[in-house]
Amino acid sequence: MNMLTFVSRRLVAMVPVLLGVTILTFLLSHVIPGDPARLLVGQKASDEVVKRMREELGLNDPLHIQYWNYLKQLLRGDLGMSIRNRRPVVQDLAERFPASFELTFVSLLICVIIAIPLGILTAVRRNHVVDHVARVLALLGVSTPVFWWGLLLLLIFYFRLGWLPGPGRIDLAVPPPAGHTGLYILDSLLSRDWRALGSSLRHLVLPAFCLCYVYLAVMTRMVRSSMLEVLNLDYIRTARANGLPERAVIFRHALGNALVPTVTIVGLSFGELIGGAILTETIFAWPGLGSYMVDSVLFLDFPAIMGCTILVCLIYMAANLIVDIAYGFLDPQVRWG
Amino acid sequence: MGEKLLLQVENLHTYFYTLQGVIKAIDGVNLCVREGEILGLVGESGCGKSVTALSILGLVPSPPGRVEGGRILFEGEDLLAKTPAEMRSIRGSRIAMIFQEPMSSLNPVFRIGDQMIEVIKLHKKVSTGSARIQALEMLHEVRMPDPEAVLAKYPFQLSGGMLQRVMIAMALSCEPSLLLADEPTTALDVTVQAQILNLMKDLIRKRNAAVLLITHALGVVAQTCDAVSVMYAGTAVESGSVESIFRSPAHPYTRGLMECIPDPSRKSGKLKIIPGTVPDPVNPPPGCRFHPRCYKATATCSQIRPDPVRVGPDHVVCCHYPEEG
Numbered sequence: 039m040n041m042l043t044f045v046s047r048r049l050v051a052m053v054p055v056l057l058g059v060t061i062l063t064f065l066l067s068h069v070i071p072g073d074p075a076r077l078l079v080g081q082k083a084s085d086e087v088v089k090r091m092r093e094e095l096g097l098n099d100p101l102h103i104q105y106w107n108y109l110k111q112l113l114r115g116d117l118g119m120s121i122r123n124r125r126p127v128v129q130d131l132a133e134r135f136p137a138s139f140e141l142t143f144v145s146l147l148i149c150v151i152i153a154i155p156l157g158i159l160t161a162v163r164r165n166h167v168v169d170h171v172a173r174v175l176a177l178l179g180v181s182t183p184v185f186w187w188g189l190l191l192l193l194i195f196y197f198r199l200g201w202l203p204g205p206g207r208i209d210l211a212v213p214p215p216a217g218h219t220g221l222y223i224l225d226s227l228l229s230r231d232w233r234a235l236g237s238s239l240r241h242l243v244l245p246a247f248c249l250c251y252v253y254l255a256v257m258t259r260m261v262r263s264s265m266l267e268v269l270n271l272d273y274i275r276t277a278r279a280n281g282l283p284e285r286a287v288i289f290r291h292a293l294g295n296a297l298v299p300t301v302t303i304v305g306l307s308f309g310e311l312i313g314g315a316i317l318t319e320t321i322f323a324w325p326g327l328g329s330y331m332v333d334s335v336l337f338l339d340f341p342a343i344m345g346c347t348i349l350v351c352l353i354y355m356a357a358n359l360i361v362d363i364a365y366g367f368l369d370p371q372v373r374w375g
Numbered sequence: 376m377g378e379k380l381l382l383q384v385e386n387l388h389t390y391f392y393t394l395q396g397v398i399k400a401i402d403g404v405n406l407c408v409r410e411g412e413i414l415g416l417v418g419e420s421g422c423g424k425s426v427t428a429l430s431i432l433g434l435v436p437s438p439p440g441r442v443e444g445g446r447i448l449f450e451g452e453d454l455l456a457k458t459p460a461e462m463r464s465i466r467g468s469r470i471a472m473i474f475q476e477p478m479s480s481l482n483p484v485f486r487i488g489d490q491m492i493e494v495i496k497l498h499k500k501v502s503t504g505s506a507r508i509q510a511l512e513m514l515h516e517v518r519m520p521d522p523e524a525v526l527a528k529y530p531f532q533l534s535g536g537m538l539q540r541v542m543i544a545m546a547l548s549c550e551p552s553l554l555l556a557d558e559p560t561t562a563l564d565v566t567v568q569a570q571i572l573n574l575m576k577d578l579i580r581k582r583n584a585a586v587l588l589i590t591h592a593l594g595v596v597a598q599t600c601d602a603v604s605v606m607y608a609g610t611a612v613e614s615g616s617v618e619s620i621f622r623s624p625a626h627p628y629t630r631g632l633m634e635c636i637p638d639p640s641r642k643s644g645k646l647k648i649i650p651g652t653v654p655d656p657v658n659p660p661p662g663c664r665f666h667p668r669c670y671k672a673t674a675t676c677s678q679i680r681p682d683p684v685r686v687g688p689d690h691v692v693c694c695h696y697p698e699e700g
């Protein structure tokens with residue numbers, strides 16, 4: 039089986055899941071208390087207006103027809119109007135998504151860059167000083183709440199030392215870089231806007247660290263334990279019996295196999311963080327999906343909540359697909375079997 | 376077969392420091408392998424056969440294990456005095472090892488060819504191209520069908536027997552003078568076992584290499600080996616030529632082992648077993664370690680550890696009251 043059929047099979051397998059999610063969000067909009075038409079036209083509108091709105095929205099049709107219409111609407115890329123600001127939800131999401139994506143990506147990148155070497159080091163030097171220090175830091179990481187870290191970082195590096203900027207994605211005085219992706223780093227690189235690049239990078243540091251700390255702890259321990267497990271396997275003994283230097287044993291023979299569980303964690307973390315970095319986004323006033331979702335919930339903005347749900351779900355599935363493809367690269371048995 | 380000693384293990388001690396206590400896995404083992412000789416190392420499970428082989432290669436997992444004493448002379452050099460780098464250059468080139476589980480002994484994510492070529496390049500310092508040619512030749516020699524295709528395969532695409540052929544090819548690719556084979560056929564189908572053993576024997580004889588063949592099957596020893604060493608609970612209890620040991624086993628334990636071999640000609644149907652159990656490696660019995668199970672044990676046996684005594688031209692036994700005839 040080649041990679042293409044592998045990927046297309048996985049894509050086909052996603053269709054039922056997606057349908058399930060749309061049914062869920064659709065039903066959600068029907069079990070909520072309150073009348074969507076009323077919400078849309080506002081409290082002061084007359085009953086006549088509400089009735090017309092109901093007609094217009096098709097709320098009097100049978101449920102399955104309504105679902106069908108909803109699905110058609112979704113396929114056109116229409117997620118409805120936000121109740122809160124009367125803008126298409128798609129437009130809101132398109133603005134919010136790149137912010138979340140950039141933050142999550144950078145944060146997990148930092149995480150991976152630190153966690154993999156540290157995990158290897160603590161595995162190879164297990165029960166030595168590095169291992170103990172890393173263990174304490176990891177414990178600290180998983181047992182301290184994110185908002186505490188966020189506030190502490192802001193307090194030290196922004197208020198006290200002034201080394202790094204505070205809330206937001208970019209300095210107010212700096213115009214956002216021109217470009218289509220909405221990813222400030224990418225856009226500023228493409229348009230050679232070094233000022234915007236510097237500013238947005240500096241803005242990323244604190245939230246990215248704050249977001250990655252917990253995952254860093256988990257991932258380091260994970261790399262360590264899977265490394266230790268792999269180093270005990272028969273083929274590692276064979277590699278050593280063949281006289282391979284320890285460097286080759288660890289990096290060529292053990293690492294690839296030891297990273298398989300880590301790839302899963304990275305993939306799932308990505309899905310989790312992109313819509314779930316609520317505390318970090320709130321503390322750092324980061325205009326991402328997490329804070330958008332919180333606002334939507336507070337405003338009972340159902341089209342927005344549903345839109346977010348579907349988007350996050352799509353991202354989660356995409357992350358899973360990428361994990362599966364990575365498996366294919368790491369493990370020939372998945373690719374060929 | 377030369378008379379020159381290739382490997383000499385003297386009074387080897389290898390301990391494991393575990394939470395349960397110190398496991399004296401090897402507690403004073405003596406062995407010697409002559410050039411070109413196939414020495415069988417037999418004994419019950421847990422008696423320390425694998426740890427002996429790993430000690431020779433310097434691969435005892437550490438922690439918790441450590442070689443605590445003794446000498447391992449290989450081609451006149453003391454392996455225990457070597458630096459890690461010196462040991463690495465010996466492993467895979469002058470001493471090679473194959474293991475019990477062919478299915479898990481090769482890296483699942485690399486092709487067979489890449490794994491063979493890696494080792495050949497490492498020790499022979501040749502180009503990838505010529506390493507590949509040598510890998511192909513080796514696969515031919517182990518009578519692998521379609522070697523060219525096998526090079527491109529992943530381990531999970533081959534059967535256990537085929538993988539063990541690959542392991543043999545890999546082990547012999549750098550012309551070692553000693554091969555440590557740790558139960559190389561135990562995990563294989565009965566029909567394949569004899570094939571693999573014969574193949575190994577052929578290739579070894581052709582190269583005039585020596586083998587330390589670890590097994591718990593005396594039948595395998597009788598068919599394959601020139602000499603045999605019997606281990607019991609971390610000690611070597613008897614060693615000698617296959618002929619002399621099978622003709623006149625001098626240690627009660629060896630005798631017991633032989634009586635355990637199912638004999639199709641005997642119709643009694645009852646298999647004899649040695650009464651008692653293997654001693655606890657943390658607190659081994661004092662004196663002769665076999666005394667709690669030995670039918671001839673005396674007060675001396677439970678107090679004084681028997682020294683090796685010569686009972687034949689090259690037949691040595693560690694027992695106060697060796698059997699005669």
Ligand SMILES: Nc1ncnc2c1ncn2[C@@H]1O[C@H](COP(=O)(O)OP(=O)(O)OP(=O)(O)O)[C@@H](O)[C@H]1O
Pocket residue numbers: 391393398400418419420421422423424425426427436439440591656
């Ligand atoms: N990594 C280890 N940690 C602790 N103890 C060990 C370790 N490896 C081996 N031992 C101990 O050393 C002793 C000898 O083990 P060894 O594997 O050499 O036995 P063996 O003769 O090869 O048995 P088998 O026929 O089952 O392979 C056993 O008591 C075992 O518990």
Ligand code: SF4
Pocket residue numbers: 626627628663664665666667669670671672673676681693694695696697
């Ligand atoms: S020394 Fe004694 S106990 Fe040990 S094997 Fe010989 S007779 Fe038996």
Ligand SMILES: [Mg+2]
Pocket residue numbers: 424425426557
């Ligand atoms: Mg063993």
